[in-house]
Amino acid sequence: KKGRHSGFLPFRIGNFERGDRYINDVGYYWAISDYWDWLGALDYHEKNRTITIKNRINFAKRYVLDGYLNVEYRRKSSYNSGLANEQQQRSYSIQGAYNHKITPSFEIKANGSYVSSSSYYTEYSNNLDERLNREIRSKANFSKQFGKSISLSGSFRHIVNLDSKTRTDQIPNMSLSLPPIWIFGSGSKDENGQNVQKWYNRFIFRYGPSLNNFSNRVTLDSKSYVKQIDDGEGGLKDTTITETVSYRSRKKYSKINHNPSLSLPTIKPFKYINIVPNFHYSETWIKIWDTDQSREDSIDASNVYRTYSYGGGVSMNTNLYGKIYPNIGNLIGLRHVLSPSVGWGWSPDIQKHPEIRSFAGGGASSGKSSSMNIGLKNVFQAKVKKGEGEANLDLLSINSSFSYNFEAEDKPLSNMSTSFNTSSVPGITLRGNLVHTFYDTETNEEKLFSPTLLSSKFSVNFNLTGKTFLFDDAAGVIPHGEDSSSQVASSGGKHGWNLSVAYSFRESGLNDPNTSYSKSNLVSITLGFNLTPKTTVSYSQQYDFERDLTVNNRVSIVRKLHCWAGSLYWVPIGSNRGFGFKLNVIDIPDIKIDSNHDTFKTSSFNRF
Numbered sequence: 001k002k003g004r005h006s007g008f009l010p011f012r013i014g015n016f017e018r019g020d021r022y023i024n025d026v027g028y029y030w031a032i033s034d035y036w037d038w039l040g041a042l043d044y045h046e047k048n049r050t051i052t053i054k055n056r057i058n059f060a061k062r063y064v065l066d067g068y069l070n071v072e073y074r075r076k077s078s079y080n081s082g083l084a085n086e087q088q089q090r091s092y093s094i095q096g097a098y099n100h101k102i103t104p105s106f107e108i109k110a111n112g113s114y115v116s117s118s119s120y121y122t123e124y125s126n127n128l129d130e131r132l133n134r135e136i137r138s139k140a141n142f143s144k145q146f147g148k149s150i151s152l153s154g155s156f157r158h159i160v161n162l163d164s165k166t167r168t169d170q171i172p173n174m175s176l177s178l179p180p181i182w183i184f185g186s187g188s189k190d191e192n193g194q195n196v197q198k199w200y201n202r203f204i205f206r207y208g209p210s211l212n213n214f215s216n217r218v219t220l221d222s223k224s225y226v227k228q229i230d231d232g233e234g235g236l237k238d239t240t241i242t243e244t245v246s247y248r249s250r251k252k253y254s255k256i257n258h259n260p261s262l263s264l265p266t267i268k269p270f271k272y273i274n275i276v277p278n279f280h281y282s283e284t285w286i287k288i289w290d291t292d293q294s295r296e297d298s299i300d301a302s303n304v305y306r307t308y309s310y311g312g313g314v315s316m317n318t319n320l321y322g323k324i325y326p327n328i329g330n331l332i333g334l335r336h337v338l339s340p341s342v343g344w345g346w347s348p349d350i351q352k353h354p355e356i357r358s359f360a361g362g363g364a365s366s367g368k369s370s371s372m373n374i375g376l377k378n379v380f381q382a383k384v385k386k387g388e389g390e391a392n393l394d395l396l397s398i399n400s401s402f403s404y405n406f407e408a409e410d411k412p413l414s415n416m417s418t419s420f421n422t423s424s425v426p427g428i429t430l431r432g433n434l435v436h437t438f439y440d441t442e443t444n445e446e447k448l449f450s451p452t453l454l455s456s457k458f459s460v461n462f463n464l465t466g467k468t469f470l471f472d473d474a475a476g477v478i479p480h481g482e483d484s485s486s487q488v489a490s491s492g493g494k495h496g497w498n499l500s501v502a503y504s505f506r507e508s509g510l511n512d513p514n515t516s517y518s519k520s521n522l523v524s525i526t527l528g529f530n531l532t533p534k535t536t537v538s539y540s541q542q543y544d545f546e547r548d549l550t551v552n553n554r555v556s557i558v559r560k561l562h563c564w565a566g567s568l569y570w571v572p573i574g575s576n577r578g579f580g581f582k583l584n585v586i587d588i589p590d591i592k593i594d595s596n597h598d599t600f601k602t603s604s605f606n607r608f
Contacts, residue, residue: 009028071094093113157171255363274318282309377398455510456505
């Protein structure tokens with residue numbers, strides 16, 4: 001039957017040779033209406049006598065709402081030889097999501113999950129991501145637009161750590177976006193109706209407060225504290241008392257952050273020089289609630305604490321141009337753009353209520369600073385003929401930057417970082433980075449005009465593609481880094497073959513006896529082609545020149561057979577070496593024969 005309709009599910013059975021026989025997904029799918037459906041299924045594993053009942057409801061109304069509810073119930077039976085009876089263990093999990101566009105300006109998005117025990121996924125799930133995930137997260141987001149310039153957004157978050165037995169709630173977090181205020185007006189209209197601004201019209205004030213409510217609870221199995229008791233000689237002595245009764249420790253606080261900003265106009269004292277001043281201010285209101293943790297830290301929960309910080313600075317930049325027009329062949333001209341910049345920033349030392357900020361995870365504060373940033377950007381460009389028109393090409397970009405800290409007593413100059421990249425040659429991309437120091441690495445003497453190289457990084461990527469390899473009817477090349485089993489349905493690709501070569505070189509700890517030396521020298525090669533119109537082959541290999549060995553390699557073959565597709569892969573070396581074969585229906589991937597033989601993927605749940 002074509003189209004969406006009710007029917008029995010394609011069930012799966014296996015593991016007869018290993019004595020852990022199972023049957024999964026015995027159930028029914030019910031297409032109740034165009035707006036919602038229901039899926040019910042049953043799994044049974046013979047070895048541990050586990051029955052799993054699965055239910056899932058999906059609902060959707062286009063442009064209005066959609067979501068799902070997924071519930072699983074498991075019952076595991078085991079025989080206790082000591083008590084000579086059968087014991088049953090029950091557990092369940094719930095997941096769901098709900099998205100609703102209530103009005104064009106009001107929207108809610110929520111999702112959540114719950115498990116009955118901390119070992120639920122490790123005992124029953126065969127999904128590696130689920131087994132490694134030890135946090136259960138639930139959240140809801142909302143956004144509301146008021147008019148054209150005001151918006152309110154918020155979130156509710158609930159996180160449970162299954163291992164540390166902690167629960168964190170952020171209910172709610174909210175932020176308000178307000179329209180900008182032009183202090184001296186936004187300008188005036190000219191005779192053509194265009195907005196014309198004077199320099200003083202560029203004073204713009206922005207303000208957007210935010211609220212953060214935080215609550216944390218941890219369940220502890222024991223609690224230790226120091227108590228003074230009689231030492232038997234008329235005095236007192238400190239004794240550590242440990243209570244083994246389980247109890248819950250809590251932390252709770254609320255914060256309102258204020259971050260007003262003032263945009264200042266760019267000043268042009270000369271035609272080609274831009275001077276941009278800046279000023280920033282931040283303030284935080286903190287309320288600590290009365291809990292056992294606040295009492296232990298001797299925090300007065302009756303007060304509201306205020307912290308703040310401010311600072312400012314100025315930057316200056318310009319662009320210098322050099323041009324030549326050789327008019328040789330398709331080359332019309334060359335241009336060099338030199339963009340120097342210098343900036344200065346300052347802030348005073350403001351450390352209000354440090355113990356409160358530490359308890360509440362931060363707040364507005366600043367340390368005394370005064371520093372200058374210096375940068376130089378070089379861009380080399382070319383103008384070439386392209387058909388009947390012209391095109392501009394970026395040949396090479398080189399950026400360098402460093403800073404000077406006026407407050408530092410030792411080594412005020414930072415390291416200088418220089419990066420470069422070019423992709424002017426089609427199919428080839430070159431990138432690199434160099435880090436220098438202005439100080440002698442042994443004597444710490446300043447060497448401003450002869451910096452010392454500390455580290456270098458260099459990479460080259462080469463890509464080459466062709467429309468055909470052996471056949472004109474290309475079936476599509478498997479992209480590099482993707483599992484061939486996930487590409488069984490690819491066909492009609494634009495390229496019949498592709499070749500990718502990536503080389504990277506890294507070296508750090510150069511000329512510095514206080515830093516350990518390290519070096520990396522790798523090359524990666526990937527080749528994909530269409531062996532026949534419906535058969536694709538890909539090969540990848542990475543070689544380490546420093547260790548003189550192949551780090552990994554892989555061969556993948558995919559063959560399309562009418563409505564079926566088969567894939568075969570082979571990893572000859574490495575920790576994940578092995579091979580695998582998969583045959584499945586392209587339109588219904590769950591109907592498959594899947595057999596793999598590598599050390600990580602072999603499982604009693606996926607062999608058939």
